[in-house]
Structure formats: structure tokens, C-alpha cells
Amino acid sequence: MIEITVDEDACVGCGLCVKxxxxxxxxxxxxxxxxxxxxxxxxxxxxxxxxxxxxxxHKGIYAAKRHYIDIRVCEMLNRVI
Known part of the structure; x- marks a missing residue:
């Protein structure tokens, strides 16, 4: 399982991750x-x-597996597949 931690001293509360x-x-x-x-x-x-x-x-994710998946790309792949 992936363990997610937030550095509260660094977090500025912008909400970009939420959105x-x-x-x-x-x-x-x-x-x-x-x-x-x-x-x-x-x-x-x-x-x-x-x-x-x-x-x-994020703990439990290896650097070689890190990648960004845009939700629009996922939706497009689901239509094609």
C-alpha cells in the first residue's frame, strides 16, 4: 500500500492537489x-x-514507476480499448 505524507510546514494550503x-x-x-x-x-x-x-x-512507489496519468488520457484509452 502507498503511504502518503504531507509536510504541514511546507504545505501552503493552495488546494491544487485536491483539485x-x-x-x-x-x-x-x-x-x-x-x-x-x-x-x-x-x-x-x-x-x-x-x-x-x-x-x-509517497512511500511505496519506486522512482522508475513514477509517471503522470491525466484523467482525460484514461478516458480516451477506455473509449479506444
Missing amino acids: DCPMKVFELKENHSFPKRPENCMACLSCHEICPAQALE
């Missing part, structure tokens, strides 16, 4: 992001890529 996550893993609480549904994480790392403060850490 960008296709699996709705994150929510804002007291001006900080937190992984409310970490079990939904599909390891696309879109949240990690969009975070301006680089406040997110």
Missing part, C-alpha cells in the same frame, strides 16, 4: 492538505507534480 487528484484522495483541513482516502491512490503522482511546495511524499 488535480483524479481519485479524490486529498481534502483541505485547517489550510493544509491531507490524504483523507489514501487507499484510493493509484500512484499517478499528479499531486506530487502539481504541488508548488513539494510538500507531498
Whole structure:
């Protein structure tokens, strides 16, 4: 299972990870992001890529497997497949 941690000292509470996550893993609480549904994480790392403060850490994902999956690309692939 993927373990997601948020550095609360670094998180600026912008909410970009909340808006960008296709699996709705994150929510804002007291001006900080937190992984409310970490079990939904599909390891696309879109949240990690969009975070301006680089406040997110994902344990259990290997660097060679890191990639960004856009929800529009997934929808397009589902239509084609």
C-alpha cells in the first residue's frame, strides 16, 4: 500500500492537489492538505507534480514507476480499448 505524507510546514494550503487528484484522495483541513482516502491512490503522482511546495511524499512507489496519468488520457484509452 502507498503511504502518503504531507509536510504541514511546507504545505501552503493552495488546494491544487485536491483539485488535480483524479481519485479524490486529498481534502483541505485547517489550510493544509491531507490524504483523507489514501487507499484510493493509484500512484499517478499528479499531486506530487502539481504541488508548488513539494510538500507531498509517497512511500511505496519506486522512482522508475513514477509517471503522470491525466484523467482525460484514461478516458480516451477506455473509449479506444
